[in-house]
Amino acid sequence: MALKVGDKVPEVLGLTQDGKELKMSDFAGRKVVLYFYPKDNTSGCTAEACSLRDNYDALRTHGCEVVGVSTDSAASHTKFIQKNALPFDLIADTDKQLSEVFGTWGEKTMCGRKYMGMLRTTFLIDENGIVEKVFLPKEIKTASHGNQILEIL
Secondary structure (H helix, E strand, O other): OOOOOOOEOOOEEEEEOOOOEEEHHHHOOOEEEEEEOOOOOOHHHHHHHHHHHHOHHHHHHOOEEEEEEEOOOHHHHHHHHHHHOOOOEEEEOOOOHHHHHHOOEEEEEEOOEEEEEEOOEEEEEOOOOEEEEEEOHHHOOHHHHHHHHHHHO
16 A cells, blocks of 8 residues: 555654664654665666755755665665765665555566566655655656755745
């Protein structure tokens, strides 16, 4: 069951690269850009993370915090953050629990082969923890995703 516009987001999001439990209440009074991506250090995911990094100050000016989610380990996230100078946390959803709640873990197809994986999706969550906008996989332009979000703020 995927979360959609108007749905309340769960309080507990998961553990960050530092092992810290991240909760929606940590962002009280601010919007959250919660983006789900397939894998650290791949070309599309790096482009997306860097676009959000490059637009981070502008997003913060609009009252937004950014948090990334993938099924990679905390150690992988730490290296990804350091390599790309990311100023935001990444959740290590290794058990796919958060991805299942948000409906971002699903069937994908590549070269005619079907497999389960992370569906690149971004949720804009309002100050009260309600989903305000969902960017679906086909809508996301990885290299300019930060700008896509700024255009609707």
